[in-house]
Amino acid sequence: MTSAPLHDSAGIEELLGASLGLRERKKLKTRRAIRAAAFRRFAEQGYEATTIDQIAGDADISPSTFFRYFPTKEDLVIRDDYDPLLESALRARPANESLVESIRHAMMEPLREIIAVDHDDMLTRMRILIDNPVVNARNQAEMHRTRDMLLNVFCERNGRSPEDLELRVQIAAFLAATFETILYWAQRDGQDDIVTLLEQALDAVAKGFNH
Template sequence: MAAPTHASAPTPPGDRRTGSQQSTTPRPGLRERKKVKTRLAIRKETYRLIAEQGYEATTVERIAAAADVSPSTVFRYFPTKEDIVLADEYDPVIEAQLRARPAGEHPLDSIRRVIVRGVTSTVTAERDEMVQRTRLMVEIPAVRARMAQTMAATSTVLVRVIADRAGRPHDDLEVRVRVAAVMGALREVLLYWAERGHQDDLAELMDAALLGVGAGWRP
């Protein structure tokens, strides 16, 4: 979550559609598949290099060489090195899933269910990447700073959806404050999980934190 959307979104976290339902989704074209493949290769090599030689020693030039692309190509997909670590395509998925929740459901319940389901799916499929990403959030100030910026993008998505459901304008202060509390909780959970050596169940931590935030959030 929490980064500007790029070319093609992956399978939504927690997507439980049947095979027949999934088959109705148009398959990305060759160009889009190549973009996804390039992005994945850049990210894979970045994580490998960071694990081998550390964050600071992993330059964009080395990443480009390892991924067999030019440095300009890396920057075309990721504006900064921190974005390689943090960027994802989940904001449109989160928005679609929130808008699909029952209209009468409490907004925080909708957010909590979508986020927790997505985290569960992501940790199951990409635990090593999640561990490395959150460790870098703790250890590298530049990554942590960029994390705050990218989470602001997700905040904008959540504010838009919740405001629409409540029939309020997108700049409604109360909605913005409530969503800010949610995003702050998510940020602290990620840092807490990493600081404790990733031993806890991340989805359970997220669920408990969002329940706590919702204790003071009334319809």
């Protein structure tokens, strides 16, 4: 069951592209249009059966243009545009705030807006990750990029070292909890409120840190 949209896709593009210049906003709009065309195909006929030529045709672009935005079909699934949004929100949080509380505040409100529009695409994405070991393996590598971004933010903010094992473990725990929660949500056909689930997951992580 899909939530009723709170914002249209243009609103999400504005949210994601708020700190971007005109050229980058245009790229973001094209990238999201390509991904939307791809995910419609994935939902209709499956990931494996969908070709890049079909996606390009649906998006009214050439295959060469497709490859300028996505090097492979797998990149449609494993990459999104949300990390810059999370990074910007985290940098705005107080320096003395705990990692879990900073992530909670930085993540939840944008997520509500994103899921209102991208609910079905996120569900399709997770189903592909569940069913396709190759895509899932590449997604694990992509999560390392998010880990590095979070590590850099908290090191810069708190003067901690990238070699700080406690910080690295906390970030790894957050990412694992987030992925497990989204996986749980997808396995239940996206019928739960994912924001509520993630709040529960972060509570569980915070309790673990305090024991």
